[in-house]
Amino acid sequence: MIEGIFVEGLIFSIMVLGILISYRILDLADLTCDGSYATGAAVATMCIVNGLGITVGLTLSFLVGILCGMVTSLIHTKLKIPGLLASILTMTMLYSINLRILGNRANVPIQRTTETLYRLFPEAFPFLSSAIASLTGTLIFVLVIKILMDLFFRTDLGLAIGALGGNEQVVVSQGMSPSLLKLIGLGVSNGLIALSGGLLAQYQGFADANLGQGMAVQGLAAIMLGEFLFSSNKISLITLRAIFGALIYKALMFFGRRYGYLIGITPNDFKLLTGVLVIISLAIAKTRNAASSSSAKKKAIMRTQQKEKENA
Numbered sequence: 001m002i003e004g005i006f007v008e009g010l011i012f013s014i015m016v017l018g019i020l021i022s023y024r025i026l027d028l029a030d031l032t033c034d035g036s037y038a039t040g041a042a043v044a045t046m047c048i049v050n051g052l053g054i055t056v057g058l059t060l061s062f063l064v065g066i067l068c069g070m071v072t073s074l075i076h077t078k079l080k081i082p083g084l085l086a087s088i089l090t091m092t093m094l095y096s097i098n099l100r101i102l103g104n105r106a107n108v109p110i111q112r113t114t115e116t117l118y119r120l121f122p123e124a125f126p127f128l129s130s131a132i133a134s135l136t137g138t139l140i141f142v143l144v145i146k147i148l149m150d151l152f153f154r155t156d157l158g159l160a161i162g163a164l165g166g167n168e169q170v171v172v173s174q175g176m177s178p179s180l181l182k183l184i185g186l187g188v189s190n191g192l193i194a195l196s197g198g199l200l201a202q203y204q205g206f207a208d209a210n211l212g213q214g215m216a217v218q219g220l221a222a223i224m225l226g227e228f229l230f231s232s233n234k235i236s237l238i239t240l241r242a243i244f245g246a247l248i249y250k251a252l253m254f255f256g257r258r259y260g261y262l263i264g265i266t267p268n269d270f271k272l273l274t275g276v277l278v279i280i281s282l283a284i285a286k287t288r289n290a291a292s293s294s295s296a297k298k299k300a301i302m303r304t305q306q307k308e309k310e311n312a
Helices: 002-025 033-049 054-078 083-101 117-124 130-152 156-166 168-173 178-204 215-227 235-263 267-311
Strands: 107-109 206-208
Touching: 002 033, 002 130, 002 156, 002 178, 002 215, 002 235, 033 054, 033 083, 033 107, 033 178, 033 206, 033 215, 054 083, 054 117, 054 178, 117 130, 117 178, 130 178, 130 235, 156 168, 156 178, 168 178, 178 206, 215 235, 215 267, 235 267
Parallel strands: none
Antiparallel strands: 107 206
């Protein structure tokens, strides 16, 4: 049971890392994830069901996710449509596309006899129980994704994408194209989100056209929870706290389902609670930033007064 919470949390953390790129690094509100998450699950499931294999399924999930992000970016940059509206348009279109991928069915199961990643993990770690083997395999997968993401954002291209979110004029002054960087950033973001969907489909044994509903808010909640753990500007620690935030969020949802009835909370209330959690987190973060800025100003004034006294 506990192992299952961690496995779901780790799978979810890959999606959170994707949302981290759009919301925190690019500073762009992107709702494409609600569609691309289900797209990744649909592509991986249909590849596995039709005998193309796990590797092909996950690779195509990632590539199709990149394509989804690029569509949003092109609508935003080429047609001059606001980013939020562009992502809503892509998300809406993806619902129909996901149904097409699933053969015009809302739900496609993966047969128990079909080989998936979560049936290979126990074979790869025969000295562990099935649940622990699944947890170990997922943890290794997530750590590889995290390390690759950390390395990417230390390259010149990754640093340029980070600078774009902080100050677009800096990127323009360096002769780089903001449109191209948004294209790459949103592509990588939704590629990770779709990859997470592909993993989840294998873990739960089916793909659903509505699988990604509300993922943007859930991902934001996980990011906020992680940011309360510790502050840092290092990409390795930023991605680490996003993973921790995802695990905490899934644990809270589990305990809510298990013990929520004691205080009258049902699964129907979870989206409401998630939204309230994001609002509270944003309010606290805003208050914290205001207090930090005020403190910095006071210290600067005190240093100036001290220098004036010394000069006098």
